[in-house]
Amino acid sequence: MLKINNLHASVEGKAILKGINLEVKAGEVHAIMGPNGSGKSTLAAVIAGKEEYEVEEGEILLEEENIDELGPDERAHKGVFLSFQYPVEIPGVSVTNFMKTAINETRKAKGLEDMPANEMLKMIREKSELLEIDRKFLSRSINEGFSGGEKKRNEIFQMAMLEPKLAILDETDSGLDIDALRIVANGVNKLKSKDNAVIVITHYQRLLDHIIPDFVHVLHDGKIVKSGDKELAHELEAKGYDWIKEEVNA
Amino acid sequence: MELKEKLVSSFMAFEDTVDVHSPIHDIRTEAIKTFETEGFPTKRQEAWKYTSLNSVLKHDYSVFPKQENEIEFKDVKKYFIHDIDAYKIIFIDGKYASHLSQTTHDGIDVCLMSSALSKPKYRLIIENYFNKIASKDGLSSLNTAFSAEGAYIHIPKNKLVQKPIQIIHFSTGNEAALMLQPRNLVVVDENSHVQIIERHQSLTDNPVLTNSVTEIFTNKRAIVDYYKIQNDRESASLIDNTFVNQKQESLAKVHTFSFGGKLIRNNLNFYQNGERIDSTMKGITIIGNKQHVDHNTLVHHIEPNCESHQDYKGIFDDSSTGVFNGKVVVEKEAQKTNAFQANNNILISDKASINTKPQLEIFADDVKCSHGCTIGQLDESAMFYLRSRGIPEKEARALLMFAFSNNVLDSVKIPEVKNRITKIIANKLGVNIGFDL
Numbered sequence: 063m064l065k066i067n068n069l070h071a072s073v074e075g076k077a078i079l080k081g082i083n084l085e086v087k088a089g090e091v092h093a094i095m096g097p098n099g100s101g102k103s104t105l106a107a108v109i110a111g112k113e114e115y116e117v118e119e120g121e122i123l124l125e126e127e128n129i130d131e132l133g134p135d136e137r138a139h140k141g142v143f144l145s146f147q148y149p150v151e152i153p154g155v156s157v158t159n160f161m162k163t164a165i166n167e168t169r170k171a172k173g174l175e176d177m178p179a180n181e182m183l184k185m186i187r188e189k190s191e192l193l194e195i196d197r198k199f200l201s202r203s204i205n206e207g208f209s210g211g212e213k214k215r216n217e218i219f220q221m222a223m224l225e226p227k228l229a230i231l232d233e234t235d236s237g238l239d240i241d242a243l244r245i246v247a248n249g250v251n252k253l254k255s256k257d258n259a260v261i262v263i264t265h266y267q268r269l270l271d272h273i274i275p276d277f278v279h280v281l282h283d284g285k286i287v288k289s290g291d292k293e294l295a296h297e298l299e300a301k302g303y304d305w306i307k308e309e310v311n312a
Numbered sequence: 313m314e315l316k317e318k319l320v321s322s323f324m325a326f327e328d329t330v331d332v333h334s335p336i337h338d339i340r341t342e343a344i345k346t347f348e349t350e351g352f353p354t355k356r357q358e359a360w361k362y363t364s365l366n367s368v369l370k371h372d373y374s375v376f377p378k379q380e381n382e383i384e385f386k387d388v389k390k391y392f393i394h395d396i397d398a399y400k401i402i403f404i405d406g407k408y409a410s411h412l413s414q415t416t417h418d419g420i421d422v423c424l425m426s427s428a429l430s431k432p433k434y435r436l437i438i439e440n441y442f443n444k445i446a447s448k449d450g451l452s453s454l455n456t457a458f459s460a461e462g463a464y465i466h467i468p469k470n471k472l473v474q475k476p477i478q479i480i481h482f483s484t485g486n487e488a489a490l491m492l493q494p495r496n497l498v499v500v501d502e503n504s505h506v507q508i509i510e511r512h513q514s515l516t517d518n519p520v521l522t523n524s525v526t527e528i529f530t531n532k533r534a535i536v537d538y539y540k541i542q543n544d545r546e547s548a549s550l551i552d553n554t555f556v557n558q559k560q561e562s563l564a565k566v567h568t569f570s571f572g573g574k575l576i577r578n579n580l581n582f583y584q585n586g587e588r589i590d591s592t593m594k595g596i597t598i599i600g601n602k603q604h605v606d607h608n609t610l611v612h613h614i615e616p617n618c619e620s621h622q623d624y625k626g627i628f629d630d631s632s633t634g635v636f637n638g639k640v641v642v643e644k645e646a647q648k649t650n651a652f653q654a655n656n657n658i659l660i661s662d663k664a665s666i667n668t669k670p671q672l673e674i675f676a677d678d679v680k681c682s683h684g685c686t687i688g689q690l691d692e693s694a695m696f697y698l699r700s701r702g703i704p705e706k707e708a709r710a711l712l713m714f715a716f717s718n719n720v721l722d723s724v725k726i727p728e729v730k731n732r733i734t735k736i737i738a739n740k741l742g743v744n745i746g747f748d749l
Contacts, residue, residue: 111699135702135704138700150694150697152697154715154716154718160698163707164698165702167702224701
């Protein structure tokens with residue numbers, strides 16, 4: 063599904079990713095953990111195609127195709143989805159119209175006709191129920207005046223609507239109370255299949271109690287310094303990140 | 313010969329073509345003298361500091377189109393709001409086009425300035441209203457001097473006019489360069505309500521300069537909804553001088569949508585002569601290339617308990633330039649005035665510019681006046697967010713621009729007009745997406 067080889071990336075001349083290697087296969091859930099400033103969000107943004115980041119070296123392959131030169135919209139058309147750590151407020155554009163436009167533009171890119179209106183409505187109804195989202199909420203401007211939990215639920219709602227192959231959840235657990243966390247995790251689990259893959263980026267282990275990872279990677283100073291199974295997440299929760307840093311420096 | 317001299321020397325010939333015994337003969341004669349003294353405005357004048365007319369005055373405009381032109385409805389249908397039943401007052405190269413028009417005298421007068429100026433039954437209205445509020449500056453005076461044709465609308469009291477009125481001025485390009493001086497008069501009596509849609513449309517790339525004057529009178533409790541659609545070719549320029557005189561409890565709204573044209577100057581003036589008056593002016597400007605749009609507004613609060621609302625949105629791409637100069641005057645007697653003004657702008661390109669200047673002159677002490685202007689860029693993080701969901705760059709940009717101007721669009725009361733504006737904007741931005749935001 064996704065293969066990252068020796069990825070170096072910088073922003074405004076400052077190197078942030080310093081040689082990432084990662085392979086994610088269809089059907090897998092990978093967790094990327096690490097202390098603040100280790101490059102987790104940068105990795106997510108670089109995969110999604112944020113243009114401020116400069117890829118200096120290495121490559122990102124999605125289903126064996128190099129996606130380095132593609133814009134964020136073209137990557138989305140190929141099935142990449144990023145759930146934002148800080149979803150952007152866009153006054154004046156409703157969630158429903160946003161999703162309609164996003165789905166139909168994606169279909170257009172694939173040479174398909176617009177989705178019929180009734181099919182779209184049915185899909186919106188089903189997916190909003192999955193995320194326990196009030197319908198009224200969908201006619202509001204994107205993220206405007208949404209609580210932290212509402213924003214994150216709205217991100218996963220969008221993921222459900224767009225049905226990506228590769229979903230990257232960037233700190234989706236931050237700002238969530240336990241109920242919202244359960245709803246979000248439940249949504250992600252229902253969307254998981256043998257044909258798609260999920261990368262969960264998190265600072266804490268608690269989301270991983272709900273979305274069980276197959277692999278856990280620790281990012282430190284722009285490199286993956288340790289990989290393991292879900293037990294590694296528990297170990298990090300218990301011991302913090304300092305021992306990793308020491309191990310690396312030793 | 314300079315355009316000014318040409319116009320002044322054409323005046324005698326012009327008067328020969330119209331009725332010299334007309335009740336407005338003296339007004340015209342006076343006006344050409346004023347124009348001769350004042351001439352065209354220059355950048356040395358404060359109100360014209362950011363708009364130079366030099367580039368539009370350089371053409372050798374014909375002042376009188378020689379031949380009459382027939383154009384067929386099917387060729388110009390797209391410039392009409394054709395999906396609604398409407399009265400239509402249509403002009404081709406300044407001349408009335410009866411085959412494209414639908415006027416009426418059934419309880420209301422929706423007809424021509426030329427007949428209003430020549431027929432005795434309109435004399436009283438002409439005497440009471442014609443040129444009573446148009447300013448005596450060079451451009452308005454020039455129009456007054458040559459005023460012969462345009463729309464004449466008189467709605468007597470207690471009439472709710474069911475159909476909107478469309479006024480369209482076409483120019484055919486039969487003349488190498490054409491200058492037009494349309495003159496409109498709108499008088500709405502007590503308790504009456506009318507909606508008007510106005511458009512100027514050139515059909516070729518020959519230069520056209522339109523110097524239009526519209527006088528609008530809203531009497532007690534009258535309501536006027538006026539929509540100006542400015543989406544002409546980039547060979548056409550427009551100076552729109554609109555004057556609104558309001559009596560007590562009347563409501564006048566003017567929406568100005570500026571997307572086309574080479575140079576547009578809107579002089580929009582509201583005078584409140586009565587209490588509890590509401591004056592609203594809103595606009596969306598989206599331009600690019602070397603286009604220039606200048607909104608120069610004035611609200612004169614003269615009596616107590618009145619309101620004014622101004623909301624102008626501007627989006628400027630390429631080397632386009634914009635000006636917003638909004639003046640609000642609150643006289644000493646005009647206590648409890650509530651005046652609101654907003655002008656928000658987005659500059660898409662490094663070469664685009666906007667000069668925005670709120671000007672408040674407040675002589676009363678118990679008033680609420682607010683104004684705010686902003687100039688910004690499109691939010692890059694919002695762009696990435698939209699694109700990350702599969703919306704291509706151009707469409708994402710368009711969506712953000714729509715969202716930015718949506719509250720002005722939302723106040724358009726005729727759905728077909730709103731629809732049309734939406735389509736014009738989508739077309740202008742080169743996208744084909746639904747904007748039912």
